[in-house]
Amino acid sequence: MSRSRTEILVVGAGPAGLIAAREASKRRVDVLVLEEHREIGLPCHCAGLLSLNGLRRLGITLDGCFVQNMVRGAIFHSPSGLSFRVEREEPVACVVDRVLLDRFLAHQALESGAEIRLGCKARDVDFRGDVVKVGSGEHTFEAEILIDAEGSSSRIVRAAGLEPLGADGLLSGLQLELAGVDVDQDYVEVHLGRSVAPGFFAWVIPLGDGEARVGLGCSGADPRRLIERFLKKRFGGCGYKMLEARSGRIIVSGPIKRTYSHRLLVVGDAAGHVKPTTGGGVILGGICAAIAGKVASEAVKQGDLGRKNLSSYERIWRRELGREFRYMLWARRIINSLPDRAIDKLFELLIKENIPALASEEGDMDFQSSVITGLIRRWSVVKLINSFLKTLRP
Numbered sequence: 001m002s003r004s005r006t007e008i009l010v011v012g013a014g015p016a017g018l019i020a021a022r023e024a025s026k027r028r029v030d031v032l033v034l035e036e037h038r039e040i041g042l043p044c045h046c047a048g049l050l051s052l053n054g055l056r057r058l059g060i061t062l063d064g065c066f067v068q069n070m071v072r073g074a075i076f077h078s079p080s081g082l083s084f085r086v087e088r089e090e091p092v093a094c095v096v097d098r099v100l101l102d103r104f105l106a107h108q109a110l111e112s113g114a115e116i117r118l119g120c121k122a123r124d125v126d127f128r129g130d131v132v133k134v135g136s137g138e139h140t141f142e143a144e145i146l147i148d149a150e151g152s153s154s155r156i157v158r159a160a161g162l163e164p165l166g167a168d169g170l171l172s173g174l175q176l177e178l179a180g181v182d183v184d185q186d187y188v189e190v191h192l193g194r195s196v197a198p199g200f201f202a203w204v205i206p207l208g209d210g211e212a213r214v215g216l217g218c219s220g221a222d223p224r225r226l227i228e229r230f231l232k233k234r235f236g237g238c239g240y241k242m243l244e245a246r247s248g249r250i251i252v253s254g255p256i257k258r259t260y261s262h263r264l265l266v267v268g269d270a271a272g273h274v275k276p277t278t279g280g281g282v283i284l285g286g287i288c289a290a291i292a293g294k295v296a297s298e299a300v301k302q303g304d305l306g307r308k309n310l311s312s313y314e315r316i317w318r319r320e321l322g323r324e325f326r327y328m329l330w331a332r333r334i335i336n337s338l339p340d341r342a343i344d345k346l347f348e349l350l351i352k353e354n355i356p357a358l359a360s361e362e363g364d365m366d367f368q369s370s371v372i373t374g375l376i377r378r379w380s381v382v383k384l385i386n387s388f389l390k391t392l393r394p
């Protein structure tokens, strides 16, 4: 049995773990990242749609080879075929190759001084004693503090006695990469409705040159059956070539109750740092992971890895993003409660009230609370939603 020691141990080399590692190692502490797979970024389960503002905020430059396309807006479709656009003159988001983006982040973490061990799965974790012990096969890693970035299936959260993501907030996601499709390469498509994707939506994300990522998330249904139906509706069910299929879990529950404990910080999907409206977790998860990297490195320098000192992580991310998660969760619950005919009515009303123009002007892909409050202020929208909610009450 061999042993090694580090100051900060990060479990998981996805974007959250790598950003936490980058930020911590910039502050001159020893950081080791464990990744169970032999290659960074694989297997990939992501549509790769990221806001340009969010990427800038995370210190990710856009000259990387990971950028596949730029988009300047989204077209929203109702179940019966109504639609509206939310758009800007200039690109607001890019579509990335997540494998290459994760490798870019790994490079940034290495350049800052972190070490990454591939093919190394954290199996057992022990928080008793004056260091955290993590077993991986014949090897034990000891650390002052652990950053859990295992993703949605985190076992460390449970081992630490924290409440994990609830099963009802985890949706099945399925995504196909298609060639030979006729899509507008400047716009993402969002298709709403229980008949399309119960509990979520279907998306079409253009990659350029007639290629697109087409996917959906759903709860309580078979995503393969739904996507076949969607492909028929959207593309006539033929004339394209399927290049790749990926599945994964989409988180819509919002953050877990507590994201810190004695010698532990939880980041990314493991912490539920994902937008409940869209299932996007790279940007907001990355912002929280950067905070975790800073807090962990300061705690190591102070020699205080206790729960009270580490609670500053949760205080900071809640101050910055708590309102965003709350509003997005609220919006997700409302949309999920609406039957398809109500979504159609809502589309009519949004168009009449000129909401797409408001969203085009003021909307932000990651910070959605201002558009959501704009909607709440419109009485007609609230009245419509209320009247439908009343019909659902027993």
Ligand SMILES: Cc1cc2nc3c(=O)[nH]c(=O)nc-3n(C[C@H](O)[C@H](O)[C@H](O)COP(=O)(O)OP(=O)(O)OC[C@H]3O[C@@H](n4cnc5c(N)ncnc54)[C@H](O)[C@@H]3O)c2cc1C
Pocket: 011, 012, 013, 014, 015, 016, 017, 034, 035, 036, 037, 041, 045, 046, 047, 048, 049, 050, 120, 121, 122, 123, 149, 150, 151, 152, 173, 174, 175, 215, 247, 248, 249, 250, 267, 268, 269, 270, 274, 279, 280, 281, 282, 283, 285
């Ligand atoms: C279908 C689909 C489409 C999506 N599209 C988007 C999108 O367009 N935009 C967006 O922002 N987000 C999107 N997301 C969400 C996004 O993929 C996640 O929020 C993001 O990957 C979370 O990053 P993470 O680092 O927390 O976790 P992950 O990316 O899951 O990384 C966790 C890493 O930890 C490793 N690991 C796990 N357990 C261990 C262990 N015990 N020991 C060692 N290593 C371990 C895993 O191998 C993995 O590499 C999508 C998700 C799905 C399912």
